[in-house]
Structure formats: structure tokens, C-alpha cells
Amino acid sequence: MPRVRRRVVARYFPGRAELTGILREFxxxxxxxxxxxxxxxxxxxxxxxxxxxxxxxxxxxxEATVVVIMRHPVHVAASHxxxxxxxxxxxxxxxxxEPVYRRWLAQRPALLHDHRYIEVxxxxxxxxxxxSRRGLFGRLGLPDADTASTFVASHLAIRRAQLxxxxxAQAVSxxxxxxxELGYPARP
Numbered sequence: 001m002p003r004v005r006r007r008v009v010a011r012y013f014p015g016r017a018e019l020t021g022i023l024r025e026f027x028x029x030x031x032x033x034x035x036x037x038x039x040x041x042x043x044x045x046x047x048x049x050x051x052x053x054x055x056x057x058x059x060x061x062x063e064a065t066v067v068v069i070m071r072h073p074v075h076v077a078a079s080h081x082x083x084x085x086x087x088x089x090x091x092x093x094x095x096x097x098e099p100v101y102r103r104w105l106a107q108r109p110a111l112l113h114d115h116r117y118i119e120v121x122x123x124x125x126x127x128x129x130x131x132s133r134r135g136l137f138g139r140l141g142l143p144d145a146d147t148a149s150t151f152v153a154s155h156l157a158i159r160r161a162q163l164x165x166x167x168x169a170q171a172v173s174x175x176x177x178x179x180x181e182l183g184y185p186a187r188p
Contacts, residue, residue, distance in 0.1 A: 016059075024060050042142070052103050058116055065140055066111075071122045072188045073101060073175035074168065075159035090167050094174040101178040121183075125151035160188060 013019040035043035050057060054066045071079075080086040080093040087093050111117040118139055125132040129151050134144045163171060168187075172179075176186030 020060055027060065049100070052100065054111055054117065055107060058114065062116075065116045065118060067136070067140070068117070068119045069122050069125065070119060070182055071156070071159075072184045073097065073178045073182070074163070074171040074188050075156070077171045077175060078159040078162040081162070090163070090170060094171060098174055098178075101175065105178060105181050122151055122156055123153070126153040126156050 031043040031045060035041070050066075051068060054068075057066060058064065077090065077093050077097055080097065081088070081090065087096050112119075118136075120132075120136060125136070132151070133147065137144050172187050179186050179188070
């Protein structure tokens, strides 16, 4: 019996508006329904790599705000070593993170001019969580509220000692430029 090969041609959208509308409705249905079921008026999606899609997410949800909570890139590299989904070696982590920082920082100048994009350093949040939380929530137009998750300086400090001197120097040599662009010293 001859083999039949079916070919599928994806639907063509001559403009972005129709496709964006479909994606907006689908995503809002997923997250909005869960928020509504929990009695919440808003929802938050916090996948870290969404950072790379911030311009599209703001196009998809023009009423949304993208909040980026950043840390020193060397500490981010150290924290990735503890993640089961990340590369298991420092060299692998640095190879993974360097293009992420390059892409984010390439689009960042335009994002910084958009009032719907907010950056805050985790270290600043941890320095005084209640006051920082009030300020962040105020910028988001939300009332202050206690949160189950907090930022604690001692938890952030753990990453400082996680890398050996050689590993620290390696991370600084690969990501120090990103740290400086984000307003951190190259060497934490």
C-alpha cells in the first residue's frame, strides 16, 4: 500500500492584529480564569525567560506591566548551578546566560522608556522588604498587602560564597559587562 504524506500548511495571518488577538484571548483565558477562581482581580506570570519576550508581551497585553526583578549576573550564574533545568557546570551556565543578557540588554534601552516596564534590584527589595513592597505595589497601582514570599538579604547573600575564587573570576570575565550595564560593579 502506498504511503500517504499529509502536508499541513499553517494558517496565514496577513497582519499581526488578528493573531495577537487570538493569543491574547487564549492566554487571558488560561490565567484570567485561574485568577478569577481564586478571587483575584489580576494575575502574574513569572517565568524568568519571559524577560526576552517583554516587547511582545506588552504588545499582547497593552494594559499589563512587566516587572523585572534583577540580581547581579554573577549571583544569577551561581544560582543556576542549583537548578535542575539549568546546565550543571559553571561554563555551561555562563554559555547559557551570556546570550540571554545580550538579548535583554539589546532591547532594554527601548523598554526603559516604556512606563509599563519596571526594573527593580532584588538587593534593594531585600534591604527593606515592607517599604520596598509598598513602593513597588504603588507603582503597579495595587494596594499594599502582605505576601507569602519576601526578599531577605541573608538569602541573597548565600550566592556570594557559592563560587570558588576561580569560578567567581570566570563568571566576572564573562558577565561583568552585563553587571556594569545594569548598574552593578563588575565584581560583586
